[in-house]
Amino acid sequence: MTDSGEFVGKLNQLREWIRENREFDIIDSFSTLHAADIAELIDHLAEQEKIRLFSLLEVEKASDVILELSDQSKEEILSDLSNRQIAEIIDEMDSDDAADLIAELPEDQARAILEKIEPEESEDLKELLKYEEDTAGGLMQSEMVTVPSDATIRQALQAVVDASEEIGNVYNVFVVEADRKLIGVVPLQKLVASRRNDPVADAIDRSIPSVLVDVDQEEVARMFEKYDLVSLPVVDAGNHLLGRITVDDIVDVMEEETSEDLYRIAGLQEDDSILSPPMESVKKRLPWLFLNLFTAFASVIVIGAFEDTLQVMVVLALFMPVVAGLGGNAGSQTLTLVVRGLAIGEVNSTNSWKAVLRQLLVGIVNGVAVGGLVGLIAWYWKGLPILGLVLCLAMILNIFVGTLIGTLIPLGLKWFKADPALGSQIFITAFTDSFGFLSFLGLATLFLKLLT
Numbered sequence: 001m002t003d004s005g006e007f008v009g010k011l012n013q014l015r016e017w018i019r020e021n022r023e024f025d026i027i028d029s030f031s032t033l034h035a036a037d038i039a040e041l042i043d044h045l046a047e048q049e050k051i052r053l054f055s056l057l058e059v060e061k062a063s064d065v066i067l068e069l070s071d072q073s074k075e076e077i078l079s080d081l082s083n084r085q086i087a088e089i090i091d092e093m094d095s096d097d098a099a100d101l102i103a104e105l106p107e108d109q110a111r112a113i114l115e116k117i118e119p120e121e122s123e124d125l126k127e128l129l130k131y132e133e134d135t136a137g138g139l140m141q142s143e144m145v146t147v148p149s150d151a152t153i154r155q156a157l158q159a160v161v162d163a164s165e166e167i168g169n170v171y172n173v174f175v176v177e178a179d180r181k182l183i184g185v186v187p188l189q190k191l192v193a194s195r196r197n198d199p200v201a202d203a204i205d206r207s208i209p210s211v212l213v214d215v216d217q218e219e220v221a222r223m224f225e226k227y228d229l230v231s232l233p234v235v236d237a238g239n240h241l242l243g244r245i246t247v248d249d250i251v252d253v254m255e256e257e258t259s260e261d262l263y264r265i266a267g268l269q270e271d272d273s274i275l276s277p278p279m280e281s282v283k284k285r286l287p288w289l290f291l292n293l294f295t296a297f298a299s300v301i302v303i304g305a306f307e308d309t310l311q312v313m314v315v316l317a318l319f320m321p322v323v324a325g326l327g328g329n330a331g332s333q334t335l336t337l338v339v340r341g342l343a344i345g346e347v348n349s350t351n352s353w354k355a356v357l358r359q360l361l362v363g364i365v366n367g368v369a370v371g372g373l374v375g376l377i378a379w380y381w382k383g384l385p386i387l388g389l390v391l392c393l394a395m396i397l398n399i400f401v402g403t404l405i406g407t408l409i410p411l412g413l414k415w416f417k418a419d420p421a422l423g424s425q426i427f428i429t430a431f432t433d434s435f436g437f438l439s440f441l442g443l444a445t446l447f448l449k450l451l452t
Contacts, residue, residue, distance in 0.1 A: 007040070007041075010029075010041060011041055011044055013029075014026065014029070014041055014045075014053075015045070015049075017029075018045075018049055018052070018053070023056060026053065026056055027056050030056070030057065030061070035061065035064035035065045035067070035068050036068045038057075038061075038065050038068075039065050039066075039068030039069045039070075039073075040068075041053075042054065042065070042069060042073055043069060043070045043073050047076045050073055050076055050077055051076065051077055051080045054066075054077050059088050059089060059091075059092055060092050062089050062092075063089045063090070063092035063093050066078075066089060066101070067093070067097055067101075074104070075104075078104075078105070083109065083112050083113050083116060084116060086101075086105075086113050087113050087116035087117055089101075090102065090113065090117060090125075091117060091118070091121070094141045094143060094168065095121075095124055095125060095128055095141045095142045095143055095243075096128065096139060096140060096141035096243075096245075096249060097141075098125055099125050099128035099129050099138075100133070100138075102114065102125060102129065103129060103133060114126065124142045127142070128140070128141075128142065128243075131213060131214075132214075134216060134217045135213065135214050135215060135216060135217060136211045136212065136213050136214065136215045136216075136217070136220050136234050136245060137213040137214060137234065137242070137243075138217070139217055139220060139245045139249050139250075139253065140213070140234040140242065140243030140244060140245050141243055141244060141245075141246070142242075142243045143163075143166065143167045144167065144174055144233075144241075144243065144244045145159050145160050145163050145167065145170055145172075145173045145174065146159075146173070146174045146175075146176050146180075146241065147159050147173055147174075147175055147176075147200055148175075148176065148177070148178070149175055149176070149177055149183050149200075149201050150199070150201075151175075151199070151200045152196065152197055152198065152199060152200060153191060153194045153195060153196050153197070153198050153199075153200055153203065154196040154197065155200070156173050156186065156191055156200045157191060157192070157196070159173065160173060160188065160191070169246055169248070170188060171187065171188055171230045171231040171246065171247075172185045172186060172187050172188060172208070172230075172231045172233075172244075173185070173186045173188065173191055173200070174186075174233055174241055174244070175200055175201060175204055176241055179240065180240050180241050181238070181239050181240055181241070182210055182233055182235050182239055182240070182241040183201065183204065184201070184204030184205070184206065184208075185204065185205055185208040185210075185231075185233060186200060186203045186204055186205065187205055187208075190203050190205060191203060207227070208227070208229065208232075208233075209223065209227060209232070210232070210233040210234070210235045210239070211223060211232055211233070211234055211235070211245070212234075212235060212236070212237065213234050213235065213236055213242055217253045217257075218253075218257055218343060219345075220232070220245060220250065220253070221250050221253050221254055221257065222344060222345050224245075224247060224250045225344075229247065230246065230247045231244055231245070231246050231247065232244065232245045257343060288426065291426060292426050292429075292430070295426065295427070295429075295430030296430065296433070298430060298433075298434040299324075299430070299433040299434045299437055302434050302437045302438050302441070303320075303437055303441070305441075306437075306441035306442070306444075306445060309441055309444055309445045309448060310441070312448060313387075313444060313448065315382055315384070315387065316387075316440070316441065316444055319374075319378060319387075319391055319440070320436075320437060320440060320441075322374060322391075322395075323391070323394050323395055323398055323436040323437070323439070323440045324398070324432060324433040324436035324437060326370060326374075326395060326398065326399055326402075327395075327398030327399055327401065327402035327432035327433075327435065327436045328402060328428060328429050328432040328433065328436075329402075330363060330366060330367075330398075330399040330402040330403050330406070330432075331402035331403065331405050331406035331428040331429075331431075331432050332406065332425065332428060333403075333406065334359050334362075334363075334402070334403045334406030334407050335406040335407075335409065335410060335424050335425065335428055337359075338355065338359075338406065338407055338410045338411065338420070339410050339420050339424070341355065342410060342411075342414055342420045343420075347411075352411055355407065355411075356404075356407050356408070356411070359403050359404070359406070359407045360400070360403065360404060360407075362403060363399055363400040363401075363402070363403025363404060364396075364400055366399050366403070367395060367396035367397070367398075367399035367400045367403075368396055370395055370399060371391070371392040371393065371394075371395030371396040371399070372392055374391055374392065374395050375388040375389060375391050375392030375395070376388060378391045386447055387444075389447070390440065390443045390444045390447055391440070393439075393443055394436065394439045394440035394443055397435075397439045398432060398435060398436040398439055398440075401431075401432065401435050401439075402428065402431075402432045405427075405428055405431050405432065406428055409424050409427055409428060410424055
């Protein structure tokens with residue numbers, strides 16, 4: 001449901017059916033909706049309504065819907081389901097999604113649910129749960145189509161047919177040796193186009209890479225983007241095939257990484273959302289606001305040190321926000337570019353110094369252009385050449401420094417193995433405000449002394 005009017009109408013209709021206990025109408029409506037649309041509707045309901053509607057879904061549909069729900073809705077619904085019901089839902093999922101869902105549960109409950117699942121599937125899930133959530137192992141699923149290296153095209157196609165009911169989205173067939181060592185990958189399209197009696201080994205696409213199981217998910221996402229992949233085999237250090245990652249999982253990773261960077265730049269936690277309970281959001285955001293308050297006092301101290309200058313030349317106060325604001329904006333622009341560059345691998349340890357030098361050049365040029373214009377405006381407006389000169393120099397300095405800090409903060413955090421986006425915006429704002437006031441008022445004080 002891409003149309004907002006359609007969504008609101010559907011939501012109002014759903015609420016009316018809930019009030020009138022028209023469960024058959026709800027079930028009939030849900031049968032024609034995509035799981036993502038059902039989840040979107042459920043997310044906008046009250047807790048008890050969410051639980052009630054979810055209980056109306058068939059197990060197969062419920063397994064798709066629960067994956068699309070917001071974290072808050074998922075938590076509310078899972079807390080109401082019995083272990084048996086959760087086990088039935090998990091039984092319908094792909095192994096990667098099932099492992100992710102189990103990982104969100106309390107340890108005791110997860111263990112109890114694993115005992116209720118088929119032993120073979122339970123062992124597969126236990127293997128997947130050994131890997132960190134944000135690694136290739138945490139993303140992969142164990143369901144895949146494999147054939148031995150001496151198989152024919154006909155046998156490989158039959159293997160795809162045999163697995164079609166159990167495995168969705170078969171993009172590739174993986175060719176392995178007897179000990180599951182990966183030999184290569186055959187895209188389904190190439191498989192269909194090959195002659196049936198040809199050996200499958202002749203159809204292997206050598207350009208499709210594999211990924212080690214402990215590689216970070218950001219690197220996995222970069223591989224999908226670089227090689228235009230729809231599926232990627234996951235192997236261990238001995239090149240034994242462990243599973244596969246599909247493109248739908250990478251789309252989720254890209255969204256997650258983008259959201260994480262945006263949240264951390266602003267000093268927010270990833271599990272905070274616009275629909276979170278107010279007090280929970282307060283607890284998550286207030287510490288960062290206190291940190292921001294503490295750093296803001298640096299600006300207060302700087303301004304306080306120049307009270308005498310401000311009393312002599314009150315007009316300076318008019319332009320203080322301009323100097324601080326433009327420096328902060330320049331820093332934010334650079335910060336965004338550097339964080340993105342680090343995230344997609346565009347900036348690394350070998351070329352980071354080039355990034356710093358280029359951004360410094362940008363800062364100088366922007367500072368001269370903006371500083372010159374603002375200086376002329378101040379001179380013309382107030383008729384004070386000295387004010388225009390001071391404002392021009394302060395603007396050049398602060399935009400240059402803002403650009404420098406916007407580059408160094410994320411690179412420094414990366415150097416110390418921290419998230420480059422972590423609270424960066426708060427530190428840039430604090431520094432450019434303080435330095436902007438210091439440069440502007442300091443230069444004004446210096447020039448006033450020279451003129452008196």
